[in-house]
Amino acid sequence: AQKITQTQPGMFVQEKEAVTLDCTYDTSDQSYGLFWYKQPSSGEMIFLIYQGSYDEQNATEGRYSLNFQKARKSANLVISASQLGDSAMYFCAMRGGGNQFYFGTGTSLTVIP
């Protein structure tokens, strides 16, 4: 069974500090993709970063990086130098052999000035 677990319902971080949002996954697929999406209060889902299961290097996109530990089945999102605009809901998602995405319950991040 495919499952995504996000154990942090809410996180706080000081502006300009780094923060790690946890994500663990469970799958029996050999080939899969891991995604992080950001959902600000306006509601849209914004794609942030992707990591393929066969990618040997951790994905990075600007201030976002994905700490991929395949053996531990974790795909944590690291946001460096947090900004006030980073306050939002963050969802970890996985795509396996099928086409549907499996999502976690999300982490609400609040950046404190």
Add this chain to the structure above:
Amino acid sequence: EAGVTQFPSHSVIEKGQTVTLRCDPISGHDNLYWYRRVMGKEIKFLLHFVKESKQDESGMPNNRFLAERTGGTYSTLKVQPAELEDSGVYFCASSQVAGSSYNEQFFGPGTRLTVL
């Protein structure tokens, strides 16, 4: 390029009524997906269209939900009759390529449905 759009943004209806949600995918995207997020829970897959065909509808909760995608363009999701537990945010997503592990799905802003 226009993104995925959804209409309406909010809908408040009474139990037993019918509601139809609409999704317009990104032009040229053959794959269209519906998801639902019930308050405090994870976003759950409902179904997947490839053009006008239902590829996977394993996530549809029951026969009160009917999704269509006539002509392979926009899609509608009808809930009839609506129940209290149908309240949530309904997301639509589209993608160009399916069948690979990299398959970024572009999401719409969602429709917040409240059933009273």
